Amino acid sequence: MGPDLQPLSSTLLRKNRCYEVTLDPGSQELSWRDLQPRRNRAGICLAGVHYGARHLACCTGEQSLSAFQSVPVSEIISVEEAAIDGGKWQQTFKPCGFTVHYVRRARKHRWRCSEMTFWCNDEQLYNQWFQALKRLLELQTSRPKHLLVYINPFGGKRQGKQIFDKKVAPLFSLAAISADVIVTERANHAKDNLFEVELDKYDGIVCVGGDGMFSEVMHGLIGRIQKDSGIDQNNSRAPLTQCNIRIGIIPAGSTDCVCYATVGINDPVTSALHIIIGDSQNLDVCSAHHNNTFLKYSVSLMGYGFYGDVLKTSEKNRWMGPSRYDISGFKTFLSHHSYEGTVSFRPAKQALASPRDKQLCKFGCPVCRQAKKQLEMQQKEPFVGLEHNEDGDWQTVRGKFIAINAANMSCACPRSPKGLSPAAHLADGTADLILVRKCSRFKFLRHLIRHTNKEDQFDFPFVEVYRVKKFLFTPKHYEEEDNDNNDVAKKHFAHICTEKPPCGCRRVNSIWNCDGEPLDHPSIEVGVHCQLIKLFARGIEDPSKSKDHVDSNRL
Ligand SMILES: CCCCCCCCCCCCC/C=C/[C@@H](O)[C@H](COP(=O)(O)O)NC(=O)CCCCCCCCCCCCCCC
Ligand SMILES: Nc1ncnc2c1ncn2[C@@H]1O[C@H](COP(=O)(O)OP(=O)(O)O)[C@@H](O)[C@H]1O
């Protein structure tokens, strides 16, 4: 709040009613209270006849208290001069009005843009209000002014372009945000472009599409920042440079897990509003390496076995859109493969949190806040790293697994609103490693079904879950290869068996599903990079805490 701004409180008119409207610099809130003016027999507001100051004074004298409503300045989208419907007004009288566009909370974490117009007949008073609101909005420094937008026209139901043009662009222009829009022409177009573009020009990057499109943009951005700061991504131990330019996701894909798990819903208007008001959510990123070669980053799910096979089967059916995953999920479920291998991991020692917690990661999460503090300390004193004092010893688990999943966030999505690991955190520097051992089809189905209801999906003897900072996976075949010098022949054999076993033997390897993209190697090393990137989001708001807001500030 600027020192020049004083609190404002006036009686203004809205829809023939008098309101006491206050703009409080201290609480950074715009509030209004209906003064319930006396009505005549016909039910017409007396003050509404001339909209004169005299009548306004009369209203205040006869007030009866009604609901007090408010909107934080941080959730005001814009303020503009209200248009006057000429016919309605007498020529001698020139009312002045301003319209405030603001965020209204609707059901299930949806945000909507509402508007409200206040009138007065005093031009000076109008100017005072208009300037004060404008000035306060200018002081919202975390808001983006210029964005770079990538649209995947083929994601999900192929509606990306229409969604952006119809639902998002009008809101951006309302908020005076300009955007350079690139409609991608091929896979990796956005990623390649991010290596060339003048990043300093933009306050954020927006991707319109699904998790695959987000992944592409994230790879472009992280890769570019590491290149600019001379960091070799192939070195799995190199501390990566944080990306401070935020990414916004306008959901227009098949799963939209990253959007759903960071906002609470996959709704384009809600996401556009989080971008406009300049929300910020730090996000952990997993990196996957094979033999000191960088493979990919992941923010949501890394899944080997079940989710890898679902991805592999679904790629051939991309033309089906989002339902390809249900069909391949069903097929994969029926095929009921299990894969043998070794998982080694380094558990995170977190006194406050575990994957079985009932307390979930929410807006203002204390666990993620603590991780941020630790990260800042670590960045100040890099040699007093957390590596030695905060992590547990390496553990190893061997066996046959139906699924090996690493969830870096809850992975909530419309198919599973609580996600693969409901208590995983967005920005705690850890991932939840879920091991589903070989079991009967029926037992695995029970485990799957629990992703869709309130029961605990980890509460089975064949399911284990660990919160980890690093893990390694080696399929059995590769382990044997490690003990054998005949590498080339074995690798070749494994590849053939992975695709179509010509020998009639069981499928040897699955693939890793890395945020919906396949990885080239089954044998990988994964590390979590705490809060490497930032999104235009705020985490999931607790409905019990924001209940007062839900639909309440709608007039
Ligand atoms: C019986 C119903 C069981 C439902 C179980 C649902 C669990 C869903 C967990 C989903 C975690 C999603 C993690 C995110 C992955 C995305 O990054 C990634 C890419 O997204 P994009 O295409 O938008 O770019 N998406 C995916 O990999 C898709 C995963 C979807 C898995 C669907 C699995 C459906 C299983 C259906 C089994 C049916 C058994 C029926 C037996 C009678
Ligand atoms: N113009 C394009 N043509 C083909 N593929 C594209 C294009 N733009 C992006 N892609 C790729 O499409 C894949 C899926 O995109 P995504 O938006 O996640 O849709 P979905 O959620 O349906 O999988 C991503 O891997 C992305 O790299």
Ligand SMILES: [Ca+2]
């Ligand atoms: Ca995490």
